Amino acid sequence: MGNKNISMAVIRRLPKYYRYLGELLDNDVQRISSKELSEIIGFTASQIRQDLNNFGGFGQQGYGYNVEALHKEIGKILGLDRPYNAVLIGVGNLGQAITNYSGFRNSGFEIKALFDANPRMIGLKIRELEILDSDIIEDYIKEHEIDIAIVCIPKNGAQELINRIVGAGIKGIWNFAPIDPEVPKGIIVENVNLTESLFTLSYLMKENNELKK
Known part of the structure; x- marks a missing residue:
């Protein structure tokens, strides 16, 4: 992806996003807003949006995030799409x-x-x-x-x-x-x-x- 300027602080938060999104999938949650995600993870909604915007636009205003799609994309960012x-x-x-x-x-x-x-x-x-x-x-x-x-x-x-x-x-x-x-x-x-x-x-x-x- 070539995101050379992403801070390590952001990178170290990605696994937590990935884990919580996986748990949401296990509970059949299909979409979630940044506010709802912030209540689960503990980061502010603004922090979540800023973190994810480093890698592209994943959410839609008025809709939030597609949980399965976001989980998959973060997995790719983390390199988890290969063994x-x-x-x-x-x-x-x-x-x-x-x-x-x-x-x-x-x-x-x-x-x-x-x-x-x-x-x-x-x-x-x-x-x-x-x-x-x-x-x-x-x-x-x-x-x-x-x-x-x-x-x-x-x-x-x-x-x-x-x-x-x-x-x-x-x-x-x-x-x-x-x-x-x-x-x-x-x-x-x-x-x-x-x-x-x-x-x-x-x-x-x-x-x-x-x-x-």
Whole structure:
């Protein structure tokens, strides 16, 4: 689509629109106004209109939005109109939880293989996927046209592993390792730091308590 000037704040709101519109579809809601959508999502009606206008005119004055059409278009904007093949590296508690979550496959993201460096894990199965030795990960990525790597390993060795998978052709990394990895231009990394998220919650709770005093 080539929308190079869209802010990350807008982009990070799109998945929420997509999720709520999907729930409306499940409830057989066919159309909705920006005001009604604002009451559900929590953004202002003006914010919703501004966000969506970045990508074209989806609504009609006096009619609102066609829920199914808007859901489909936002899916296209998010790149969800195509499937993605993924591998997961690091099958500890977090890696196992991600593997067991069925919502990824339902959204078009399929984990094709699991990898771990622990010899005791290799050969075990989770959801019919055998855990493979991370030593062979480069060959697997090259042979199976893998788009995304989900990295769930500790800090030590994470950058080295990321260098290896980038060299093997990975273009997108969903990174749960507690580092901000260095990658070449053109490689997309989405860092998910659970501790930082928890610290944000702690801050907001503190601020909320102070406002009540």
